[in-house]
Amino acid sequence: MVTEIDLLFPTAESAISDDRIATLYESHDPAQPWLRANFVSSVDGAATRDGLSGGLSGHADKRVFDILRTLCDVVLLGAETMRAEGYGPMRVDAVAEHSRVLRGLAPQPVLAIVSGSLNLDPASTAFTDAPSRPIVFTTAGASRSRRIAIDAVADVVVCGETELDVTAMLAELGGRGLMQVHCEGGPLLFSTLLEANAVDELCLTISPMIQGGNSPRIDGGALALGIALDVGHILVGEGFLILRYTCVRR
Numbered sequence: 355m356v357t358e359i360d361l362l363f364p365t366a367e368s369a370i371s372d373d374r375i376a377t378l379y380e381s382h383d384p385a386q387p388w389l390r391a392n393f394v395s396s397v398d399g400a401a402t403r404d405g406l407s408g409g410l411s412g413h414a415d416k417r418v419f420d421i422l423r424t425l426c427d428v429v430l431l432g433a434e435t436m437r438a439e440g441y442g443p444m445r446v447d448a449v450a451e452h453s454r455v456l457r458g459l460a461p462q463p464v465l466a467i468v469s470g471s472l473n474l475d476p477a478s479t480a481f482t483d484a485p486s487r488p489i490v491f492t493t494a495g496a497s498r499s500r501r502i503a504i505d506a507v508a509d510v511v512v513c514g515e516t517e518l519d520v521t522a523m524l525a526e527l528g529g530r531g532l533m534q535v536h537c538e539g540g541p542l543l544f545s546t547l548l549e550a551n552a553v554d555e556l557c558l559t560i561s562p563m564i565q566g567g568n569s570p571r572i573d574g575g576a577l578a579l580g581i582a583l584d585v586g587h588i589l590v591g592e593g594f595l596i597l598r599y600t601c602v603r604r
């Protein structure tokens with residue numbers, strides 16, 4: 355059911371404020387665990403352009419992307435997204451920090467990365483300049499030497515033997531008080547979360563572009579899932595459709 359259609363930047367008079375946008379994403383009980391995923395895709399379903407998401411994005415999409423970081427306890431990433439997109443420290447600006455504190459959240463979100471291989475650079479600023487110590491979820495098969503290297507800059511948590519145990523990962527996050535989980539991708543991690551029936555919400559921006567080619571889809575070729583979605587709201591800005599869906603849990 356469509357509950358709201360709003361315009362992000364149509365005219366100065368009706369432009370929607372950051373606070374109003376944030377409110378639209380706060381419909382669930384913050385005391386309950388919640389896993390939100392956020393993606394941008396072209397109209398024909400491409401999740402990358404020239405190998406990255408940035409070429410599909412725009413100002414309106416980035417604005418919502420930043421606001422979503424003000425609403426979560428932890429930003430969850432697949433290792434390939436961290437490597438490809440060159441993630442630095444997970445740090446929101448002073449205004450967002452203030453808004454987080456007003457919401458009862460820690461000033462900065464924690465960064466959590468999923469990596470089976472632990473092929474991550476411990477010298478990356480995502481670790482060395484992190485406002486709070488990142489968490490790296492891995493599996494029992496990860497190499498000991500890589501584990502020692504990452505252990506120096508992050509909390510390494512083993513969840514699963516060869517494949518990520520999503521339930522164990524979410525329990526670990528919940529045990530640390532990190533209930534509001536915000537996944538920024540990528541497609542392979544999202545497929546893992548979908549297959550584990552762990553996703554509560556999908557925020558999807560449709561970029562006004564037909565990309566063509568063989569870019570991955572946002573679900574990274576997940577198994578045939580057929581997960582039903584309810585539409586929460588639709589924002590429109592600069593030709594981008596900014597959609598919020600909740601997943602009907604199987």
Ligand SMILES: NC(=O)c1ccc[n+]([C@@H]2O[C@H](COP(=O)([O-])OP(=O)(O)OC[C@H]3O[C@@H](n4cnc5c(N)ncnc54)[C@H](OP(=O)(O)O)[C@@H]3O)[C@@H](O)[C@H]2O)c1
Nearest residue numbers: 393394406432433434435469470471518539540541542543
């Ligand atoms: N359109 C968008 O909104 C959007 C958002 C994010 C990313 N992207 C794009 O997507 C691409 C990266 O996505 P991706 O799908 O290739 O990778 P990804 O999901 O970001 O990361 C995949 C990696 O995460 C770890 N991982 C994920 N699931 C796992 C599991 N079940 N068990 C163990 N480890 C697991 C593995 O790390 P190891 O390899 O370290 O073992 C795996 O290779 C980039 O091009 C990025 O630009 C697009």
